[in-house]
Amino acid sequence: MEKSEYLKLFHEMVVIRRLEERAAELYQQGKIGGFLHLYIGQEAVCTGLISARQPVDRVITAYRDHGVAISCGLSAREVMAELLGKATGCSRGKGGSMHMADVSKNFWGGHAIVGAHLPIAVGLALADAYKSQPAVTICMFGDGATNIGYFHEALNLSKVWNLPVLWVCENNQYGMGTAVERASAVSEIRQKACGYRMPNDSVNGMDIIEVRETALRVLEEIRNGSGPQLLEINTYRFRGHSMGDPERYRKPEEVRKWEENDPIGIYQRYLIEHKIATEQELDEETSRAEAEIQDAVEFAEASPEPGAEELFAHIYSEA
Amino acid sequence: MTTMTMREAISQALWEEMERDPDVFILGEEVGVWGGTYAVTKGFYDHFGADRVRDTPIAEAVIVGAAIGAAMAGLRPVAELMTINFAFSAMDHIVNEAAKMHYMFAGQMILPLVIRTVGGGGRQLAATHSQTPDAVFAHFPGLKVVAPGTPADAKGLLKASIRSNDPIFFIEHATLYQTRGEVPEGDYTIPIGKSIIQRQGKDVTIVTYSKMLEVSQKAADQLAKEGIEAEIIDLRTLRPLDMEPVIASFKKTNRAVIVEEGWLSYGVGAEISARIYEEAFDYVDAPIKRVAQKEVPLPYNRTLEQMALPQVADVINAVKEVL
Numbered sequence A: 001m002e003k004s005e006y007l008k009l010f011h012e013m014v015v016i017r018r019l020e021e022r023a024a025e026l027y028q029q030g031k032i033g034g035f036l037h038l039y040i041g042q043e044a045v046c047t048g049l050i051s052a053r054q055p056v057d058r059v060i061t062a063y064r065d066h067g068v069a070i071s072c073g074l075s076a077r078e079v080m081a082e083l084l085g086k087a088t089g090c091s092r093g094k095g096g097s098m099h100m101a102d103v104s105k106n107f108w109g110g111h112a113i114v115g116a117h118l119p120i121a122v123g124l125a126l127a128d129a130y131k132s133q134p135a136v137t138i139c140m141f142g143d144g145a146t147n148i149g150y151f152h153e154a155l156n157l158s159k160v161w162n163l164p165v166l167w168v169c170e171n172n173q174y175g176m177g178t179a180v181e182r183a184s185a186v187s188e189i190r191q192k193a194c195g196y197r198m199p200n201d202s203v204n205g206m207d208i209i210e211v212r213e214t215a216l217r218v219l220e221e222i223r224n225g226s227g228p229q230l231l232e233i234n235t236y237r238f239r240g241h242s243m244g245d246p247e248r249y250r251k252p253e254e255v256r257k258w259e260e261n262d263p264i265g266i267y268q269r270y271l272i273e274h275k276i277a278t279e280q281e282l283d284e285e286t287s288r289a290e291a292e293i294q295d296a297v298e299f300a301e302a303s304p305e306p307g308a309e310e311l312f313a314h315i316y317s318e319a
Numbered sequence B: 001m002t003t004m005t006m007r008e009a010i011s012q013a014l015w016e017e018m019e020r021d022p023d024v025f026i027l028g029e030e031v032g033v034w035g036g037t038y039a040v041t042k043g044f045y046d047h048f049g050a051d052r053v054r055d056t057p058i059a060e061a062v063i064v065g066a067a068i069g070a071a072m073a074g075l076r077p078v079a080e081l082m083t084i085n086f087a088f089s090a091m092d093h094i095v096n097e098a099a100k101m102h103y104m105f106a107g108q109m110i111l112p113l114v115i116r117t118v119g120g121g122g123r124q125l126a127a128t129h130s131q132t133p134d135a136v137f138a139h140f141p142g143l144k145v146v147a148p149g150t151p152a153d154a155k156g157l158l159k160a161s162i163r164s165n166d167p168i169f170f171i172e173h174a175t176l177y178q179t180r181g182e183v184p185e186g187d188y189t190i191p192i193g194k195s196i197i198q199r200q201g202k203d204v205t206i207v208t209y210s211k212m213l214e215v216s217q218k219a220a221d222q223l224a225k226e227g228i229e230a231e232i233i234d235l236r237t238l239r240p241l242d243m244e245p246v247i248a249s250f251k252k253t254n255r256a257v258i259v260e261e262g263w264l265s266y267g268v269g270a271e272i273s274a275r276i277y278e279e280a281f282d283y284v285d286a287p288i289k290r291v292a293q294k295e296v297p298l299p300y301n302r303t304l305e306q307m308a309l310p311q312v313a314d315v316i317n318a319v320k321e322v323l
């Protein structure tokens, strides 16, 4: 990678972190409604993973989607505007936090019914295979989603039809308040791929370099016809499941222990130790990211509400 | 009587039934350690233990399916589906298994099972998380569908549901949990399948249930200031449907407005108005009006969402149209 690319990834992680921090504030001020699931702690996952994709590769994910949207190339402005329910948001204020998408960036949405987008990923990949496109569908989901039938139906069929899907489990150790081992018969999620004869791997999701390098290799293999694979990315969400989570199910010490493995801190040290960037350069990058988020908040706050005509727009594509 | 919230009333009903009958147990997502995402089962896990308050994986089909099996084998499960929007993931078990088995096997199996779930919009949760598809569930013979609008009814109906030998789909409304009301002391049940007059009046009959009871009461308060006396019938149970108080009221007022939160087409209002026309056509003095949700998936934006949901003003306008 060029130095500028390393810095771009750093920038992206900080943008996501600051975006989420500001979103939490705006939620507390009542400017964001509904549910708000923050990505803080998991930034290396979407940043590393999606940096490895080709433009033809599709991305589809669950409701914890703000970071994924940024990594797919949506601007902080349109993500923030969506959170505020504004007409300038990526879903024109109609989708909100859990339902962001930008098809022009090959981002096929945040989907809020747990596991429901996995069968859809099978269809996306089927379309590419059908038309002989050299594209891979990257389907991201939580550890909790691997216990619903949709996961098993989707993995099985993707293998039976040998479809180009990269199944990515973001194992952040909990589905809401339920620890992985309390809900899943195997706590190493990758083992679930074995039942479908699917190649699988697991990586440290706090280390962006590891995530990226593995994703590059696996995407290449799938593009060359390996069939679907499953990648388990081990990570942790530093905040509650959504805003207002009392977090009775985990101890503050556990959270603190994981916070010592802050993915941004790890990457920062990596860049400095490998003399890729200086501390000062990274500080400047951080300031730029902060300015970008400040601009996004101002843009979103100044943006108009969707007009009344939006209520009945897009129910069908044809009259 | 004591005053309590809907949440407390539902929680009490569950608690008392679990104390009363060791075969009653709870299963569902986040019902235990978390204490219920709507805090209904807070404290249950510590008191009743992990065997009777069972946290499940996110797997609605097996939550309902296992509840059905346990009920067939003699237990009295109360399955919690975190929201009604996730009930679709268990639809097969709800409509093809729970609703069918007693009939299909000629009464050999009984299914003393309650599926508690939470419906409704108004919290900016957007299209997938805000639905009120009550009528969909009420479509299936074999299932009983209960949707209380007051704390007292919630408690009595839930206790009756747990003691019932039939599968009950029990719909709570997400924005009613904080609603306060008088609840009788001690043990009591309210029969499933009985509508009730919630407010007496002589000028118009408003038929409603669940959250829309609150909206209709507010509308009736305002109408009263203008000298219009609305009678409000709360259905409480959508199936089996008790039309008796509705027809009796309609024969007195000769005018009806039906208020529901779900979509208009094929909804509760369609059913009620058809029944009124069928059973009391000679008493009709004005076309029956329906107030319901605009026919769009609910948007996230607060203003748009409120535009789509039935409001007090919509009820008032509908009443004035039928007068």
Ligand SMILES: Cc1ncc(C[n+]2csc(CCOP(=O)(O)OP(=O)(O)O)c2C)c(N)n1
Residues within 6 Å of the ligand: A064, A112, A113, A114, A115, A141, A142, A143, A144, A145, A146, A172, A174, A175, A176, A241, B029, B058, B059, B060, B082, B086, B089
């Ligand atoms: C079918 C369905 N059931 C329940 C829910 C409620 N719910 C939303 S997120 C969630 C936990 C999901 O955990 P996981 O898949 O690990 O993702 P994470 O939140 O950790 O990113 C649950 C139970 C839902 N959205 N859909």
Ligand SMILES: [Mg+2]
Residues within 6 Å of the ligand: A142, A143, A144, A170, A171, A172, A173, A174, A175, A176
């Ligand atoms: Mg998780």
